[in-house]
Amino acid sequence: MPSYIKLPAYEIIKRIKAQELMAEDYIASLYERIKKVEKDIRAYITLTEDLALKKAREIDKKVKKREKTGRLCGVGIAIKDNICTRGIRTTCASHMLENFVPPYDATVISRIKDEDGVIMGKANMDEFAMGSSTEFSYFGPTHNPWDLERVPGGSSGGSAAAVASGMATLALGSDTGGSIRCPASFCSVVGLKPTYGLVSRFGLIAYANSLEQIGPITKDVRDCALLLSCIASHDPLDNTSVDRPQEDYTKYLIDDIDGMKLGVVKEFFGEGTQDYVEKGVLEAVTNLEELGTDHQEISLKNLQYALPSYYIIAMSEASSNLARYDGLRYGYRIPNKSYDWSTVYSKDRRFGFGFEVKRRIILGTFALSAGYYEEYYLKAQKIRTLIKRDFDIAFKKFDVLIGPTMPILPFKIGEKVQDPLEMYMCDVDSVPANLAGIPSISIPCGFSKGLPIGLQIMAPPFREDLLLRVAFSFQKNFPVSAKLRSYE
Amino acid sequence: MSKIKSVEIKIGLEVHCQLTNLKTKLFCSCSSDYREKEPNTLICPICMGMPGTLPVLNEKALEDAIMVAIALNSKISERMLFFRKNYFYPDMPKNFQISQYDKAGGVPLALGGYIQINGKRVRIRRIQLEEDPGKLSYEGTIESSTYTLVDYNRAGISLIEIVTEPDMETPKEARLFLEKLRSILEHLGVSNGSLEGSMRCDANISLRGGKRVEVKNISSFKEVERALNFEITRQKNLIERGIAVGQETRHWDEVRRITISLRTKEEEQDYRYFPEPDLVPVIISKDQIKKIEQSMPELPDERRKRFVEQYHLSPQTAEILTRSKAMADFFEESAKLYDKPREISNWLTGEFLSYLHDKGIEIDELTLSPKHLVDMLKLIDEGIISRKMARSVLQDMLLTGKMPDAIVKEKGLEKILDREYVRKIVEKIFKENPQAVKDAIVDKKAINYLMGQLMKATEGKIDPKMAGEVIRERLSKLSKFATS
Amino acid sequence: MVERKKAISKEQIESIAWLARIEISKKELELFSRQLNDILFYFSKIDEVNTKSIPPSYHVLDLVNVLRKDEVKPSLSEDISQIAPQTKGKFVKAPRMA
Numbered sequence A: 001m002p003s004y005i006k007l008p009a010y011e012i013i014k015r016i017k018a019q020e021l022m023a024e025d026y027i028a029s030l031y032e033r034i035k036k037v038e039k040d041i042r043a044y045i046t047l048t049e050d051l052a053l054k055k056a057r058e059i060d061k062k063v064k065k066r067e068k069t070g071r072l073c074g075v076g077i078a079i080k081d082n083i084c085t086r087g088i089r090t091t092c093a094s095h096m097l098e099n100f101v102p103p104y105d106a107t108v109i110s111r112i113k114d115e116d117g118v119i120m121g122k123a124n125m126d127e128f129a130m131g132s133s134t135e136f137s138y139f140g141p142t143h144n145p146w147d148l149e150r151v152p153g154g155s156s157g158g159s160a161a162a163v164a165s166g167m168a169t170l171a172l173g174s175d176t177g178g179s180i181r182c183p184a185s186f187c188s189v190v191g192l193k194p195t196y197g198l199v200s201r202f203g204l205i206a207y208a209n210s211l212e213q214i215g216p217i218t219k220d221v222r223d224c225a226l227l228l229s230c231i232a233s234h235d236p237l238d239n240t241s242v243d244r245p246q247e248d249y250t251k252y253l254i255d256d257i258d259g260m261k262l263g264v265v266k267e268f269f270g271e272g273t274q275d276y277v278e279k280g281v282l283e284a285v286t287n288l289e290e291l292g293t294d295h296q297e298i299s300l301k302n303l304q305y306a307l308p309s310y311y312i313i314a315m316s317e318a319s320s321n322l323a324r325y326d327g328l329r330y331g332y333r334i335p336n337k338s339y340d341w342s343t344v345y346s347k348d349r350r351f352g353f354g355f356e357v358k359r360r361i362i363l364g365t366f367a368l369s370a371g372y373y374e375e376y377y378l379k380a381q382k383i384r385t386l387i388k389r390d391f392d393i394a395f396k397k398f399d400v401l402i403g404p405t406m407p408i409l410p411f412k413i414g415e416k417v418q419d420p421l422e423m424y425m426c427d428v429d430s431v432p433a434n435l436a437g438i439p440s441i442s443i444p445c446g447f448s449k450g451l452p453i454g455l456q457i458m459a460p461p462f463r464e465d466l467l468l469r470v471a472f473s474f475q476k477n478f479p480v481s482a483k484l485r486s487y488e
Numbered sequence B: 001m002s003k004i005k006s007v008e009i010k011i012g013l014e015v016h017c018q019l020t021n022l023k024t025k026l027f028c029s030c031s032s033d034y035r036e037k038e039p040n041t042l043i044c045p046i047c048m049g050m051p052g053t054l055p056v057l058n059e060k061a062l063e064d065a066i067m068v069a070i071a072l073n074s075k076i077s078e079r080m081l082f083f084r085k086n087y088f089y090p091d092m093p094k095n096f097q098i099s100q101y102d103k104a105g106g107v108p109l110a111l112g113g114y115i116q117i118n119g120k121r122v123r124i125r126r127i128q129l130e131e132d133p134g135k136l137s138y139e140g141t142i143e144s145s146t147y148t149l150v151d152y153n154r155a156g157i158s159l160i161e162i163v164t165e166p167d168m169e170t171p172k173e174a175r176l177f178l179e180k181l182r183s184i185l186e187h188l189g190v191s192n193g194s195l196e197g198s199m200r201c202d203a204n205i206s207l208r209g210g211k212r213v214e215v216k217n218i219s220s221f222k223e224v225e226r227a228l229n230f231e232i233t234r235q236k237n238l239i240e241r242g243i244a245v246g247q248e249t250r251h252w253d254e255v256r257r258i259t260i261s262l263r264t265k266e267e268e269q270d271y272r273y274f275p276e277p278d279l280v281p282v283i284i285s286k287d288q289i290k291k292i293e294q295s296m297p298e299l300p301d302e303r304r305k306r307f308v309e310q311y312h313l314s315p316q317t318a319e320i321l322t323r324s325k326a327m328a329d330f331f332e333e334s335a336k337l338y339d340k341p342r343e344i345s346n347w348l349t350g351e352f353l354s355y356l357h358d359k360g361i362e363i364d365e366l367t368l369s370p371k372h373l374v375d376m377l378k379l380i381d382e383g384i385i386s387r388k389m390a391r392s393v394l395q396d397m398l399l400t401g402k403m404p405d406a407i408v409k410e411k412g413l414e415k416i417l418d419r420e421y422v423r424k425i426v427e428k429i430f431k432e433n434p435q436a437v438k439d440a441i442v443d444k445k446a447i448n449y450l451m452g453q454l455m456k457a458t459e460g461k462i463d464p465k466m467a468g469e470v471i472r473e474r475l476s477k478l479s480k481f482a483t484s
Numbered sequence C: 001m002v003e004r005k006k007a008i009s010k011e012q013i014e015s016i017a018w019l020a021r022i023e024i025s026k027k028e029l030e031l032f033s034r035q036l037n038d039i040l041f042y043f044s045k046i047d048e049v050n051t052k053s054i055p056p057s058y059h060v061l062d063l064v065n066v067l068r069k070d071e072v073k074p075s076l077s078e079d080i081s082q083i084a085p086q087t088k089g090k091f092v093k094a095p096r097m098a
């Protein structure tokens, strides 16, 4: 097996640009790898090998002719299947959109194409991004490369598993309540949820609009900074996209965090946090202290209400966002029967959606319905204000806040599918960043029982620079090394 | 009709007006010129509600809506929000409508305001911006069709919704309100009311002692009076028979001209309004309002006052003329061509209006230009045709669009101006009616018979003044001869 | 058993499911009824927070007035029959209304 499937993107790009490596050979080797391991991991819903190789050859030609090449020159990227790709089916891991081929690209896809990135395929996920384990996919679950019996986390489980197992060098995920960071943590890769408004949502199939962002899932922090630099830009097609100057985030990869103040969030070590996780994260805190940082515990009192508030908001918005799937204009439609429109809609949606999606739509519909709006949706949005205020206060005192990404180690496939509430509880540490709209990164910080642990770092809005600096310093000085048992 | 008026009636309207002068839809850049286009050819991922797409507000739609709010004396919100109105229907691409709301923290474009009709104020409750759904059609009727055809070209067209207080007391007032509203919108240049489906409304009616009934699907305001009259009669009949009028939503069936009750299943109205997360709030500054206000064209009320001052019209006439922008424009253009405003206004508010009313059309739907009218008036003033003849010329012009002089020539309607020719005819009549001539010599009143004979012989093409002169001339010659 | 607040009845679930246009089977109704009540019970935790004078955060950003020019851009070039599952001519074919 060629060694470069393990290389980070910036190494690959360097070699392709220097003509030391043919993009075509490298991409072909990724598909070789896919042929070998995908049957066990199932990270992809759709593979686009022909397109990818064609694009790789074009890039090789450009390089040879010394034409200008993009910042992602030839690098293979897995795209979460809720990000629209023109001409490539985009299923959202749902029966409803099994054959949906968007006639448009998401803005991030245009950005990646402009930068000469190569799309490997569309990555598996929980249906409509509703889940924390990638088990709720119409196409079946993805398996954790570190332990095939366990979940890779979710909902961007396919993206994280692809990067972790060398089936893609980079990946895009989306994070509504932890969907990038959770699988990054479970698969021992880097995942960043940008500040709300930093990356365009145009073309991201909405689950909960006011919470979600597209972000990078990568092998290391440097790759994360590189991919973020490529996708973060103002987009006039997205009202909530912030118009600020484009940044090269790789310039924040500085191995110096001397004197930085870290707040260790007390609520992130609450009941339900496994000892292994707590131990791993606190060790990382000690490591960071060695690099000259100061840390203190801090309590954000309203975080205890974050999880229910998050779910109320997300389900409510989802119930409205997913109303469009009625089988009329696109998507799944039951075979021709003589029912009236309402019955046809109800059946299209009964058979087109999976259980978890239906549960959330029904709950969300309930939370918005007459007489319940104030009690649920409005109240949750008010608590959101309180949580935001808690963070504002904390960031007056600390540069960044830290805690575990996930309260638990990756769990067994099937372990939690019967109990939705237990599954929701997994998101307890990741949803606060979405509610507050702040950036948050998960980086590998160790293993316990052979399973990955992720460290979560949060910063004030648009301070991705701080996240990257802390994450980079940690990774440089305390690299987590473990070998993928199954795939070396 | 008179019986209806004796009961206390309250009518409120919810009017949906398309902003027809915009080039694009409300939230996407598809062309808004959807009429007579092939179905589903003016659609894009955004207005089709395809996954992952996001709306962006049309700047000009906002300006147009602000202009309307100013014209209707409404209070424009400093910070307005869009809300989602959630309900399923096949004409709705997203199964929610991006609209506005005045409850649950919602702030629509404008609140309050009024329109003056016949010296009475009809209060406006709110004005909001929203998107139009697509269009459904059926093979046969909605009840019998085994499938439905959907065209989404209209989906996403900019609408302003204007909701009134229940301040109107007769169907006629409702019509006058809508006419005035249309005139205002047309004066502002934001909407062309003559385009099919560009102004639609729902009406709510309550009779004293009855519950509020909503009548939906009134597709043009010509239908409003009809629908309201039907509904009032229906409710009155119920009351007279001692049956209580229940609160319900009814459909106006334009073909059968009746209102029908909607099935309760479709009536469920839990719209689950909540703020549209994909659209940020819109701040409307005092400066912006001022700027728009300063650029606003003349409105019907101002124009009415100007007509009185500038053209010395009666306030009533000015009011009638400015009820429709097309009519007012026709008047002014005519007056520009021929400085006889009162004469012009008489023709417009008389012959023209009753013709338009009979046909149920607007003046700009005629193939007739102000020059037609003016040329005709000139023919009268030059004595070429009589006022009476002009009426028939006008009917011809209205039907054929031909110029008046052409009609006059074609039909040989010119007045007989040749006095010698008239003398010859008079001589002939005198010979044929010796007794009448004798009578006329003795009795001045008997002259009328001879006049009648002359008119008959010339098919009325003779000027009565000249006719009298020639007859009297001839009589006096005869009487001189007799007495001398 | 402690009586739980905010329980959602089966009838309510059925009418909500209708409002959301999702047909549910008897079996699903049983399952959802149990699960949704568990979840709603958990959600009731937010009742303890006093939010009386707190404004909601519908938007986490302070962005306002994002508008576009009234300029026409090309509509979809694809024919509707390439997109919609059922069409008739240029129309999207929907089920009967009544």
Ligand SMILES: [Zn+2]
Pocket (backbone or CB within 6 Å): B025, B028, B029, B030, B042, B043, B044, B045, B046, B047, B048, B156
């Ligand atoms: Zn469009």
